Amino acid sequence: MTYNQLYETILAKKSYLCVGLDTDLSKIPPHLLKTEDPIFEFNKAIIDATAPFCVAYKPNTAFYECYGVKGWVSLSKTIDYLNKNYPNHFTIADAKRGDIGNTSSMYAKAFFEEMNFDSVTIAPYMGEDSVKPFLGFKGKWAILLALTSNAGSKDFQELQIENQIEKLYERTLKTAQNWGNHENLMFVTGATKAQEFTNIRKIAPKNFLLVPGVGAQGGSLADVSKFGMNDHCGLLVNSSRAIIYASNNVDFAKIAGEEAKKVQKEMAIYL
């Protein structure tokens, strides 16, 4: 998917919502546990119910890997279902990968070719050769961690570097601009750090920002939108738990759809 295609989808749907498919067997409705692949059944129902209100889906690979081969099968079926039935939705493998160059190429192959995701999240610690292999695929995106939404983000990301001229996360944003551009590179910037978004936009004015942390983690959609939006929207705001676990009764998908719709309606105001 290109930058302009993503922007057009956002305009058409009046939404920049990404639904996080962090599917956990201990949290999904009990009646699904009797099916052959409860994770996939849950995802399918959530996707069908929320698709009108969101522009992207983001399964976090940890929630699939923890079930071994079976979980990997559920993830595969989920991305296949999305690509077949919702080809205009942007797909994100939230995998936070990164390794030396030749090994990162294998991860790129895994997520862009073997599974055909539109994008994958990447950890920056290993530097240029760990990120670049994700930038050479037409229509595919690397989404680099910059300033994350969790408490631990203060440990390294907010450290002052080189005579206090900037924080590490700012250097990450700047350095990565030399590796890619707004058409193949996005950044993860947590909603819990809305006060930093003005600053982030000075360094990365055009790039899309993937923003987790709205909902269960406490970030404000209003603040993120006010300080983070650019002239092509430039935001994909993720919500996982607050939408997908809004109910764990038989009507869970309907309720999830209603929650997604609420968020979409708020987004329509900000757009």
Place this chain on the structure above:
Amino acid sequence: MTYNQLYETILAKKSYLCVGLDTDLSKIPPHLLKTEDPIFEFNKAIIDATAPFCVAYKPNTAFYECYGVKGWVSLSKTIDYLNKNYPNHFTIADAKRGDIGNTSSMYAKAFFEEMNFDSVTIAPYMGEDSVKPFLGFKGKWAILLALTSNAGSKDFQELQIENQIEKLYERTLKTAQNWGNHENLMFVTGATKAQEFTNIRKIAPKNFLLVPGVGAQGGSLADVSKFGMNDHCGLLVNSSRAIIYASNNVDFAKIAGEEAKKVQKEMAIYL
């Protein structure tokens, strides 16, 4: 496996060699491609041939994920084979994972419970809550990236932080000492940075160091051993390509075993 058990194994085998199972279908002997699971067949033969000369095995997950579900099956079979036949060898899932706390817990479950690896490599960028979930499993280890062997390590890891008092990788080593100890935490320190090992040992005197970069990447085993060894050896030196791809003829396993033996003999001198 405990710190002392690992040290005793090293003494008994006169080896601190870790064999990296970076198994690539385009590099393995062609005759294996006719088998049902060429990756597992290759791994099994390499393991049987090298086991007398090494103390650890390290499959890099990228090489398995790039084949999708099938690759995940091969990885599963490989760790099961190791646990069943070589329970005294230390196993490392080279996965470089890391996410917000509750998600990192899922990764810990994936590698420590679902697959029963002894350890997993972790990326530090997301800080404390991304690392801690890996430290609460008895006999299991987190191996945190500190100073990696690749060119990109200069981009962030070697940045001076907070008034030039230290580099980012040094801060990573120091901060992580507050999260774990030498009995549940190791560090990745690349062999290509042997000049930094004296410094690394000042900050992390007791922790084991997992050292990639010897062999194909050009690091020196002699230098790593000279500057990195502590009174419990404290080193696991990894070699992947130089051993597992030493030959791609029908005798590939025998040749790999001979290469591993050469490294082991050199290690015996340094111990």
